[in-house]
Amino acid sequence: xxxxxxxxxxxxxxxxxxxxxxxxxxxxxxxxxxxxxxxxxxxxxxxxxxxxxxxxxxxxxxxxxxxxxxxxxxxxxxxxxxxxxxxxxxxxxxxxxxxxxxxxxxxxxxxxxxxxxxxxxxxxxxxxxxxxxxxxxxxxxxxxxxxxxxxxxxxxxxxxxxxxxxxxxxxxxxxxxxxxxxxxxxxxxxxxxxxxxxxxxxxxxxxxxxxxxxxxxxxxxxxxxxxxxxxxxxxxxxxx
Amino acid sequence: xxxxxxxxxxxxxxxxxxxxxxxxxxxxxxxxxxxxxxxxxxxxxxxxxxxxxxxxxxxxxxxxxxxxxxxxxxxxxxxxxxxxxxxxxxxxxxxxxxxxxxxxxx
Numbered sequence: 400x401x402x403x404x405x406x407x408x409x410x411x412x413x414x415x416x417x418x419x420x421x422x423x424x425x426x427x428x429x430x431x432x433x434x435x436x437x438x439x440x441x442x443x444x445x446x447x448x449x450x451x452x453x454x455x456x457x458x459x460x461x462x463x464x465x466x467x468x469x470x471x472x473x474x475x476x477x478x479x480x481x482x483x484x485x486x487x488x489x490x491x492x493x494x495x496x497x498x499x500x501x502x503x504x505x506x507x508x509x510x511x512x513x514x515x516x517x518x519x520x521x522x523x524x525x526x527x528x529x530x531x532x533x534x535x536x537x538x539x540x541x542x543x544x545x546x547x548x549x550x551x552x553x554x555x556x557x558x559x560x561x562x563x564x565x566x567x568x569x570x571x572x573x574x575x576x577x578x579x580x581x582x583x584x585x586x587x588x589x590x591x592x593x594x595x596x597x598x599x600x601x602x603x604x605x606x607x608x609x610x611x612x613x614x615x616x617x618x619x620x621x622x623x624x625x626x627x628x629x630x631x632x633x634x635x636x637x638x639x
Numbered sequence: 640x641x642x643x644x645x646x647x648x649x650x651x652x653x654x655x656x657x658x659x660x661x662x663x664x665x666x667x668x669x670x671x672x673x674x675x676x677x678x679x680x681x682x683x684x685x686x687x688x689x690x691x692x693x694x695x696x697x698x699x700x701x702x703x704x705x706x707x708x709x710x711x712x713x714x715x716x717x718x719x720x721x722x723x724x725x726x727x728x729x730x731x732x733x734x735x736x737x738x739x740x741x742x743x744x745x
Contacts, residue, residue, distance in 0.1 A: 431728050432647045438731075452644050468690060469651060479647045489656035492683045495676065498662040508670040509664050516663035517656060573738045575711055579694045580717050580734030585646075586687040587721035587730070595684045600683035603692035611700060622689040623682060630681030631674065 408506075414539040421543025423531060428522045428544075430552040432463075436552045438577035439466055440559020445575075446474035453560040457553045462520065464585060465489040466556075481617075488623055496524040503536035511538055518545025521585070592639035600628030706745050713737035 436457070436551075443453040448470070456466055463485045472482045497519050504512055509597070515538060519527075523544055590596055602622045609618035662736045697703055706712070717734035724730060 424698040431726075435727065435731065445682050448644070455645070456648050456651070459648040460655050461652075462655050464687070465651065465655065469647075471691040479643075479650065482647060483650040483654055486651040488682060489686050490655040491679060493655070494658040494662050495679055497659050498666050501663050501666045504663070512663050513660050519659050519663070521715050527679045544653075570744070572742070573735050576713060576734055576738045577731055579710055579714065580731040581684065581727065582687050582691040582694070583714060583717045583734065584727045584730035586684060586691060587718065588725055588727075589684040589687065595681060596679040599684040603688035606689035607692045607696055610697065618693070619686065619689045623686040626685035626689065627681035630679045630685065631657055634677065 403451070409539075413537075417537040417539035418543040421537075421540040421553075421590060422547045424526050424542045425523075425547035425551070426538075428526060428548045431522065432548060432551040433555045434446060435581060435633050436555025437559035437563075437578065438581075439463065440556040440561070441563030441574050442467065442559075443470045443578075444563045446470045448473070448560070450557060450560040454553060457531070457556040459564045460486070461549060461552065462486075462490045462493075464581065467581065481586070481620075485619055488620060492521075493519055493524075496521070500524065500527065503531050507538045515545065518542075518549055520548065532639050536580040542631065546552075546583075575629070583612050593637050594630045594633045596639055597633050597637065598626045601629045602626030708722055709741040709745065710745065712741045 406626070423596060433473075435445070439457075440453050443466075444450070456469070460466055460469070468485055468489060469482050472485065501512075507515070518541075522610070523541075527541060527544060530536075532635070534540075590599060590638065602625075605625055606618045606622035610620055611620055695714050697710075702718070703711070713734050714735045717730050720733040721730035
């Protein structure tokens with residue numbers, strides 16, 4: 400079984416080495432996923448999900464911020480269509496990440512690429528891009544990186560769902576802030592230019608006002624569509 | 640296990656997986672319009688702010704401006720650390736520490 404067309408690049412020995420290197424590169428991701436996945440598990444349990452459901456969402460969706468959001472929406476009984484639409488909008492950014500990774504894997508067969516794509520997150524993308532800037536890209540490296548991160552995320556969410564119920568109410572209140580705190584951290588990372596600042600301000604202001612007049616969670620979707628459009632439009636006149 | 644939830648996860652999984660898989664597999668052949676790519680770049684900051692601001696300013700749909708709003712108070716040091724560190728872990732840790740601090744103090 401060959402992952403890629405080049406027999407030398409994809410023999411068993413180099414595959415194993417690359418896989419292990421990928422696993423090692425996942426170390427900072429594992430350290431980051433453990434507390435955040437744990438917090439997700441706690442929140443999911445608080446929103447009424449069972450431990451299995453909590454773990455299953457991590458396995459089937461595997462996208463941190465959207466899972467936090469989904470749990471928040473489930474807690475307020477949002478319609479499933481709203482949750483799926485929001486998930487789509489939140490995770491659409493992976494499109495750009497996978498687009499930028501694609502050229503590294505030109506020689507890799509499509510079925511394998513379809514598997515590798517499943518494990519692309521903000522974090523694995525960041526680590527992989529940094530690695531491929533210096534070393535030749537390798538599908539086995541990506542697989543080691545992805546699978547290690549995936550395992551950490553799943554494990555942490557199940558641990559959170561299991562041990563979370565042992566925590567007192569005050570600790571819950573503190574852990575619940577992991578969600579807005581994570582939004583803040585991810586938001587600041589996204590603020591690359593002035594148009595991005597403007598998009599964030601428009602999105603935040605529009606969302607908070609719309610939420611007081613619109614049913615469900617349409618405030619998030621509409622605010623996002625408006626704010627992203629304002630961001631692009633502002634590139635014309637804003638000095639970025 | 641609630642069967643309807645599995646349906647939800649499958650839907651979420653599908654709409655998450657397709658934007659990951661499609662560009663990886665077919666992008667070398669199809670090219671998206673420049674404008675769409677640039678628009679997509681503003682989705683993450685827009686959606687994160689849209690989620691965050693109501694979380695900080697509202698309580699059960701009503702404005703919540705008071706020293707009782709510990710999340711809003713804790714957001715200030717969280718933002719400060721996020722701008723300084725620009726990673727995921729430190730701001731989250733600082734934010735939770737700030738919540739403890741304000742809860743004990745205010």
